[in-house]
Amino acid sequence: MRFVLTLVAGNPTLPIEDNTLALVSDALASIGSRVGTPDWLDPGRACDLNFDDAPPEAVAHAALAVLNERHLAIDAIAQPTDSRRKALLLADMDSTIVTTETLDELAGEVGLKERVAAITARSMNGEMDFREALRERVAMLAGLSESTFAGILERTVLTAGARTLVRTMAAYGAHTLLVSGGFRHFTAPIAARAGFDEELANTLEVRDGALTGQLVEPILDREGKLATLRRVAADRGLTPADALAVGDGANDLAMLGEAGLGVAFHAQPVVRKAVSARIDHADLTALLYLQGYRRRDFVLD
Helix, strand or coil, X not given: CCEEEEEEECCCCCCCCHHHHHHHHHHHHHCCCEECCCEEEECCCEEEEEEECCCHHHHHHHHHHHHHHCCCCEEEEEEECCCCCCCEEEECHHHHHECCCHHHHHHHCCCCHXXXXXXXXXXXXXXXXXXXXXXXXXXXXXXXXXXXXXXHHHHCCECCCHHHHHHHHHHXXXXXXXXXXXXXXXHHHHHHHHCCCXXXXXEEEEECCEEEEEEECCCCCHHHHHHXXXXXXXXXXXXXXXXXXXXXXHHHHHHHHHCCEEEEECCCHHHHHHCCEEECCCCCCHHHHHCCCCHHHCCCC
């Protein structure tokens, strides 16, 4: 069979049951798809259903309709079986690899978190130009001591599954890159913490130990992330089709759209509408199941 539908439970304590698989299989059959025998990647947690004779988009829609109707926190992603395991990982940082928006946390140090967070939300949902939003927010940080970053990093938490995702893909030969519209003050230590091979982000201008409120050009934005995907793939004799990209904001859309597997992770509405592969419930280990990794393959913390 040419395609696979992967189901991943969002809550390990609420496993995928056999009757749920039967309901999903019936839904696929109702749209004319031939469905294979369930293949458990992680019993109760993640399962593959190979299928044929129906477009992947229609299959994912049919499966999600059944799951959502029953209020089941289970993600469903359909894709071709060919070249399923990827040789590159490009991941956004804020609200993807880490649980917070680090720029908003910086703004909290000057009493402007709510104001800056409102701009962040508009930018992430594509309601405001990324460069304009970034410059406006950074300007509010003028005078902030560079020493502030250490305290924010101490309380910045990796998203569940982040280290396992990065370390597992690296162990099987993939090149991993943290690519962020945020700042290298954060991406460098976060990349090291999660196990990425390299990182790329924007640079804040610092003078006499304090932020000037300016950015060092060039600014890494939506097109910059796309260019990075193309460059990193070409440098390794690969194509964007060999990459898995993951992110949550409008700034990630070009990268997600060109990658062989672009995943919207707990994403903003504009991203969820534009990207067919969505993880709305599970943690980042779901991206390993999507590539056909089994639980026994995981490199765990």
